[in-house]
Amino acid sequence: MPIQTSELRFYKSTTVSDTTSNGGRISASEIADGVKNNVWPDVPQGERLAGSTKYRKVFFKVANDADIKLIDPRIYVETATPGDDRILIFPGTQTDTQGALTGSERLYGSGRLDASTSIGVTSIDVNTESATDAIFQNGDLIRISDQDHVDDVSGNVEFIRLASSGGVTWNGDKATLTFEAGQSLQSAYASSNTRVASVIEPEDIEATWGSWTGSTVAGTYDGSGPTIAPTNIIPILDFIGSIEQTWTLTFSDANSFSCVGDTLGSVGSGSISGGDFAPNNPDFSRPYFTLPVAGWGGAWSSGETITFKTHPAAVPIWWKRIVPAGANSLSADKVVVAITGESA
Incomplete structure (x- = not known):
């Protein structure tokens, strides 16, 4: 069965605050969709x-029971806030915190079509909230x-690549977007209800492992020592259970070992004859x-180790909220950030 919409979930980072420690690894706290x-x-x-500028780190997780990866994922601001504030997004890493941000990150966001367009045009004008955010750049999707709304089955939606040179020009906060050669609009759009967003294109989303190493005589x-990563019998990762962690297996004798995670600590023990x-x-x-x-093979001894890393089936995305000085109050203020992709 392909990945279902309900299996694409948002999760909070381990630390949620307005300090330099904000962010970090994925937590087990799911973010409820559409909740204030x-x-x-x-x-x-x-x-x-x-006025203020704040950050939140959100993980887009593929919680698929069959461990099916999401191919060609696309993440974007589907609808900007109706208030004076603005929400922008940009890629993070599995472990980075707010203290590592420089303020010069490449930002992605959403604007409004400036004038109604017809089928076949090769460029459009888009009104943005601030040209200083530079949410559109050459070569963008x-x-x-x-x-x-993002799940609506009616209406029109399409993805288009901008030209790698001359794809974006600015006149104040209005961006003129010129499409890659050979591309044009496949539908007509009215300025009254059309949103245009720049798209983050991460790698396929799946749980992975790597950095396999260790020490043994x-x-x-x-079939190989731990300095050579396995290629046939390999770690099996569960897309729901896997996390960002460095694991170390340490043998206490020729048969038994304990396992420790770099942030979790001990997660139990096993043996080379006791099953998976x-x-x-x-x-x-x-x-x-x-x-x-x-x-398992060969002869293991007390003190010998295997170390490897696992990475979750999740993409970390930073959200940046800018509230300009003197912003008006709006109780129904909200933003829609979405992800799409294909099942493997």
Whole structure:
């Protein structure tokens, strides 16, 4: 069965604050869709008067029970806020925090079509909230939509690549977007209800592992010592249970080992004769990973190790909220950030 919409989920970062430690790794706290203050707190009067810039880190996770990866994912601001504030997004890493941000990150966002267009045009004008955000750049993939909402089955939507040279010119806060040679609009769009967004294009979303290493005199896994990564009998990752972690297996004798995660600490013990090793992630009742027993070979000794990393089936995206000084209050203020892709 292909990936279902309900299996594309948003998760908070481990730390959510307005300090330099904000962000970090993915947490087990799912963000409820369409719920007030699910990402951002309200903006008090003093903050509106003075203005502010804040960040939140959100992980887009593929929580598919069959471990099917999301191919060609696309992430974008589908609808900008109706208020005076603006929300922009940009890629993060699995572990970065707000303290690592420089303020010069490439930003992505959404604007409004300036004038109604017809089928076949090769450029459009888009009104943005601020040219200083530079949300459109040469070579960008953009999304154009007049749908009432992101899941609407009616209306028009298409993705178009901008020219790599001369694809974007600015006149104040208005951007003229010129399409790549050979591309043109496949539908007509009215300026009254058409949004245009720049698109983040991450790699396929799946749980992965790597950085396999260790130390032993005569032990093997998948027929080789731990300085050579296995290629046949490999760690099996559960898309729901896998997390960002560095795992170290340390042998206590020729048969038994313990497993420690770099932030989790101990997650249990196993043996080379005791079946597959699959430490449980209690947040989801799924294994962090499974190490097949069939891979063990050679002669292991006390103190010898295997170390490897796992990465979750999730993409980290920073959200940046800019509240200009003197912004008006709006109780129904909201932003729509969306992800699309194809099932493997």
